[in-house]
Amino acid sequence: MISGKIEGNAAQAIRAVVEFANLCTIEGRAVPEKQGQRVRQELIRDLCVVASGTRLPASDLSILLERAKHLSISPQGYDAQGGAVIYTFSYWNWAAMCSYQVLVLDAARRDGKYFPGDLRRCRLDSCGRFFFMSDLRESFRGRPRSTYCCAEHMLAQHLTTSADRVARHRKRRRAARLDSGQDESSLGGVELLTRIGCDDLATGQDVSVDGRQQMPAISRSG
Numbered sequence: 001m002i003s004g005k006i007e008g009n010a011a012q013a014i015r016a017v018v019e020f021a022n023l024c025t026i027e028g029r030a031v032p033e034k035q036g037q038r039v040r041q042e043l044i045r046d047l048c049v050v051a052s053g054t055r056l057p058a059s060d061l062s063i064l065l066e067r068a069k070h071l072s073i074s075p076q077g078y079d080a081q082g083g084a085v086i087y088t089f090s091y092w093n094w095a096a097m098c099s100y101q102v103l104v105l106d107a108a109r110r111d112g113k114y115f116p117g118d119l120r121r122c123r124l125d126s127c128g129r130f131f132f133m134s135d136l137r138e139s140f141r142g143r144p145r146s147t148y149c150c151a152e153h154m155l156a157q158h159l160t161t162s163a164d165r166v167a168r169h170r171k172r173r174r175a176a177r178l179d180s181g182q183d184e185s186s187l188g189g190v191e192l193l194t195r196i197g198c199d200d201l202a203t204g205q206d207v208s209v210d211g212r213q214q215m216p217a218i219s220r221s222g
Contacts (some may be wrong), residue, residue: 004092009084017101022129067099122149
């Protein structure tokens, strides 16, 4: 059982719980795996539901609410510069803190545009960490991406899937040309890249081969 307290504003308390889900640490302090494993597994499961925009089942909400009742929240001051109330979150069981913050995130996710309702999970297979879209506004041009926690992970995922897209393209083309007797291996490199690009544009996929951005051939007039 993990007991203790956290002092800070509401946003800091939420981030402490997300940190635990991502790293199995609480405010930078490592949590013994034996103590925190079950709580962390349940937290990750609940955050996955919240991050996907799906409503938590009523039965799960009842359990979370019952656990959250064991959390004590006491106002301790006011941060005039940051414009936030400072609280002491006291828990005799860390599961109470996690349960309360999951309820807060579930309620906020129904809007989903601003912190803390913009919780998402990185889709890179080797990452899977939770993040807030509002934290990425300075990292990406235009609208923040909702699928990756950083630009590097977006690129890494695209690199791992580009070879698969090329293989699927070759398989589709080969099957379509069996009757005509024409094999795609006879196509030149430029022609093949052009056809892959046209296929991906038609299906709304990124146009890339071996991780490098490719553009379909454009016929010029005049």
